[in-house]
Amino acid sequence: MPGAPWDLDASLNELAALAESAGLVVVDRVTQRGTAPHPAHYVGSGKLAELQARVAAGDCDLVVVDDELTPRAQHALEQALAVRVVDRTLLILDIFARRARSAEGRAQVELAQYQYLLPRLVGRGTELSRLGGGIGTRGPGETQLEQDRRRIRARIQRLQRAIEEIRRDRAAHRQLRRRQGLPLVALVGYTNVGKSTLLNALTRADAYAADALFATLDPLTRRLRLPKGQEVLLSDTVGLIAKLPTTVVAAFRATLEELQEADLLVHVVDLTHPYAAEQNAIVHGLLGELGLADKPLLTAINKVDMLLPPDATTVPTPAELGLPASLDTVLVSARRGWGLAELCARIEAALAATMSTVEVLVPYSEGRLVDLFRRRGRVLAERHEAAGTVLRGQLPSALRGVFAPYLRHGAAARAARGGRVSRRATGTGRATALR
Ligand SMILES: Nc1nc2c(ncn2[C@@H]2O[C@H](COP(=O)(O)OP(=O)(O)OP(=O)(O)O)[C@@H](O)[C@H]2O)c(=O)[nH]1
Numbered sequence: 001m002p003g004a005p006w007d008l009d010a011s012l013n014e015l016a017a018l019a020e021s022a023g024l025v026v027v028d029r030v031t032q033r034g035t036a037p038h039p040a041h042y043v044g045s046g047k048l049a050e051l052q053a054r055v056a057a058g059d060c061d062l063v064v065v066d067d068e069l070t071p072r073a074q075h076a077l078e079q080a081l082a083v084r085v086v087d088r089t090l091l092i093l094d095i096f097a098r099r100a101r102s103a104e105g106r107a108q109v110e111l112a113q114y115q116y117l118l119p120r121l122v123g124r125g126t127e128l129s130r131l132g133g134g135i136g137t138r139g140p141g142e143t144q145l146e147q148d149r150r151r152i153r154a155r156i157q158r159l160q161r162a163i164e165e166i167r168r169d170r171a172a173h174r175q176l177r178r179r180q181g182l183p184l185v186a187l188v189g190y191t192n193v194g195k196s197t198l199l200n201a202l203t204r205a206d207a208y209a210a211d212a213l214f215a216t217l218d219p220l221t222r223r224l225r226l227p228k229g230q231e232v233l234l235s236d237t238v239g240l241i242a243k244l245p246t247t248v249v250a251a252f253r254a255t256l257e258e259l260q261e262a263d264l265l266v267h268v269v270d271l272t273h274p275y276a277a278e279q280n281a282i283v284h285g286l287l288g289e290l291g292l293a294d295k296p297l298l299t300a301i302n303k304v305d306m307l308l309p310p311d312a313t314t315v316p317t318p319a320e321l322g323l324p325a326s327l328d329t330v331l332v333s334a335r336r337g338w339g340l341a342e343l344c345a346r347i348e349a350a351l352a353a354t355m356s357t358v359e360v361l362v363p364y365s366e367g368r369l370v371d372l373f374r375r376r377g378r379v380l381a382e383r384h385e386a387a388g389t390v391l392r393g394q395l396p397s398a399l400r401g402v403f404a405p406y407l408r409h410g411a412a413a414r415a416a417r418g419g420r421v422s423r424r425a426t427g428t429g430r431a432t433a434l435r
């Protein structure tokens, strides 16, 4: 259909990879060109007949459609084909359900599954429902369908409450982390590009990495020490994909929202993928939708080992791969451990660029904050006054909140520094002496 992010084969190849990640074996492919789905059964009538014949002839007990089906179309297709029919959303939800391990991940998947299921509960016992109408919401007149719906709604509410609780917990954790003042660097990117492998290579973590779509559902966060000694937190994320179902996005909003907290995003790209450029565009589109377009971003071009002969031992230069050299782009091979030092150096430089110069007056009762400034920031000048310690220097954005109450601004700060006369241009252009 018009508006597809890439051509038919690429889209079906991705669907096949999703199907394999869900444990299916693909036996056949059927395609049709059209401008809009058929309202009743998604494919046109002629195509439906062909599909029936191929399902009947082949060793096939499931049909996967590369789109989100309306409840009606799904039902009609199942009736016509006499096998289960699964759409792209349900397939992704199934993979998520297989992978989720943490309480939060499982609750989020279950919520998404129920939200998917609710409008699709159709059919059974409508006569009974009419008979019992008006008697009450409960009791003998209630149909199985109504009971199911009520139970699912109640379950959805419970799940939403549980997720809300876990979120509050996370917020508390974030607060704690902010107190420690560690900058947060997040690995983002299309699914299967090597984010978890890169996390493992950089931090010696043992995150699950596999040649499967959505291998990661419960992302790890690990400490990483940068070349000049600064410590940061590096976190993995759930992979992104084209046509990410809205139910899934909604359920994983909390996880994706954590990206708002990141000081720096490292966009991991699989350069060897035939649709690397399209994947790149999809990731940038999704980052925009998540309100992350303005975050500082580095691009780590991964799997470059696959572009070289097997006996190669070092990372190539961008020029050798016909790429323009850029300060925001680093070539790496997470598998071979190539380019990691360079990546760390770039992360360090990018974070330094997010540091700002401040002057704070820390009361003597808050001595540990002075310590924190020394450890996490860069002190340029330090003095002692009656009210406390005055520190001037650079702070990472993650620590700005902690020091906000002690900030000294502009003229007041300068005056306090030495009682000098400073000049400031006024609206009329005259210079005014202050204090
Ligand atoms: N050749 C090569 N393969 C790599 C490299 N990095 C990762 N891979 C492989 O790519 C596949 C996917 O790696 P993962 O680290 O699981 O990818 P991911 O981005 O975390 O994927 P999801 O969690 O599914 O979104 C695995 O089979 C890795 O071994 C690399 O630098 N070179």
Ligand SMILES: [Mg+2]
Binding pocket: 195, 196, 197, 208, 209, 215, 216, 236
């Ligand atoms: Mg992963």
